[in-house]
Amino acid sequence: MRITVVCVGKLKEKYWQAAVAEYSKRLSRYHKLEIIELADEKAPETMSQAQEEEVKQKEGERILKALKDDAFVMALAIEGKMMTSEELSAFLEKKAVGGVSHIAFVIGGSLGLAPAVMKRADYALSFSPMTFPHQMMRVVLLEQVYRAEKIRRKEPYHK
Template sequence: MLAVRLICVGKLGEKFWAEAVREYEKRLGAYCKLEIIELPEQRLPQTPSAGEIAQALDKEAALIDAKIPQGATVIALCVEGKELSSEQLADYLGRLTVTGTSRLCLVIGGSCGLSDKIKARAALRLSMSPMTFPHHLARVMVLEQLYRALNIAAGGKYHK
């Protein structure tokens, strides 16, 4: 069974986000072994300089890097990434498993995004949209699309 680690910078605050995440964790149990890791977002001043942002992203990158399992295929969620349909994501994940990939690591950055170091490590830079979403919503969206893609790959009827 595919082992999936979702690394998220920032904590879920509101109860409704946590409930949505729990629902997809439950659904994904049929398709993968899911682990969600939350890392602290670095504190920044109200109007941070480019240098302060870069320093914060570097600190977050070190924390993220330490949590990426050895041998895992990394997918970085970033606005400049490639946009895929649900079917294309299902195909991508299917090709990974056929080639022997057993560990997948998806990474969602905090409010300032992801460090270039993490993006460079990724086998795929994935964008859900050119629009900006709060990372809480992005987490739910990633889990839903992961569920949808794995269901499609398994020949399920969830996707219409």
């Protein structure tokens, strides 16, 4: 299966880069992984609601352009459905058995995802009702996809 992670913002800190590199390497045993980093929209610290919506809309346009038509799109969104690691493993296996050959995970910028991106998404996944930095979410997502694969294959992994 091909897995694409479409994310807004670049990883600047070396520790995030190292963590993403480690889980990318681990996942490469099981999947063809592609990470697409998109520029985040420059925005002032304090914005009106209209300015926030404009930023999300511009980032959303970039995200939509990066998504392939054949991808099953899973948007990471606070309002999405939460799953355990075992449930995520079963979900991904069901998709693979059902003929899905490409899953794209979408991580938005600091303001979240545009409505157009949520409309394009086939599934909204939440890791928590809390808000996390999008750099951290990239690492958490890759770790959980790796964990899901280990669970699916009944291979040992640290609990």
